[in-house]
Amino acid sequence: xxxxxxxxxxxxxxxxxxxxxxxxxxxxxxxxxxxxxxxxxxxxxxxxxxxxxxxxxxxxxxxxxxxxxxxxxxxxxxxxxxxxxxxxxxxxxxxxxxxxxxxxxxxxxxxxx
Amino acid sequence: xxxxxxxxxxxxxxxxxxxxxxxxxxxxxxxxxxxxxxxxxxxxxxxxxxxxxxxxxxxxxxxxxxxxxxxxxxxxxxxxxxxxxxxxxxxxxxxxxxxxxxxxxxxxxxxxxxx
Numbered sequence: 001x002x003x004x005x006x007x008x009x010x011x012x013x014x015x016x017x018x019x020x021x022x023x024x025x026x027x028x029x030x031x032x033x034x035x036x037x038x039x040x041x042x043x044x045x046x047x048x049x050x051x052x053x054x055x056x057x058x059x060x061x062x063x064x065x066x067x068x069x070x071x072x073x074x075x076x077x078x079x080x081x082x083x084x085x086x087x088x089x090x091x092x093x094x095x096x097x098x099x100x101x102x103x104x105x106x107x108x109x110x111x112x113x
Numbered sequence: 114x115x116x117x118x119x120x121x122x123x124x125x126x127x128x129x130x131x132x133x134x135x136x137x138x139x140x141x142x143x144x145x146x147x148x149x150x151x152x153x154x155x156x157x158x159x160x161x162x163x164x165x166x167x168x169x170x171x172x173x174x175x176x177x178x179x180x181x182x183x184x185x186x187x188x189x190x191x192x193x194x195x196x197x198x199x200x201x202x203x204x205x206x207x208x209x210x211x212x213x214x215x216x217x218x219x220x221x222x223x224x225x226x227x228x
Contacts (some may be wrong), residue, residue, distance in 0.1 A: 032215065043206050043219035051215050097214030100147060105156045
């Protein structure tokens with residue numbers, strides 16, 4: 001069985017500050033890892049994904065994440081927060097292509113002016 | 114990227130009636146679609162996996178007779194909430210995997226309110 005842990009429910013940063021959203025996973029097979037963003041009353045938009053290959057993955061809107069197998073982590077970062085980054089962020093894991101996604105509980109990012 | 118269109122975005126229905134939600138992959142074929150339910154301030158809970166041309170696979174605790182799923186073509190899956198009750202009020206989201214299966218594309222979601 002797979003699981004995703006996103007510690008905390010809310011992160012608040014100042015505009016221009018570093019964004020760090022943590023994600024740890026549990027999987028019995030090499031995982032596929034994803035970060036999604038959700039704005040109010042909307043579906044999910046993929047920020048980035050890791051399947052195989054390079055462990056540092058760059059996504060849209062300046063976000064990136066690094067797969068660290070030894071730490072079973074896939075933390076999401078952005079060097080400089082923008083007001084438009086305020087949203088709900090979900091980390092997810094699957095055990096391969098065409099497999100269902102297991103989501104973390106999500107974390108709300110607030111950006112202060 | 115691929116587009117998944119979900120309709121309607123909002124629906125209000127009376128208790129006891131049925132509501133159908135459509136999920137379409139607009140520019141790709143999706144042999145597998147997924148239906149999720151999301152409560153306020155919570156994560157997405159997988160309800161069922163919809164496979165084209167076969168019966169859906171429901172997650173434990175999800176009533177298959179209440180949440181009817183049909184995946185009649187490679188671009189369309191529907192979720193019908195039958196005999197709706199206020200506790201069925203929620204945000205329902207569908208997703209479809211691309212042909213490689215490595216990425217899931219999500220619909221915009223449907224806000225269902227049962228009164």
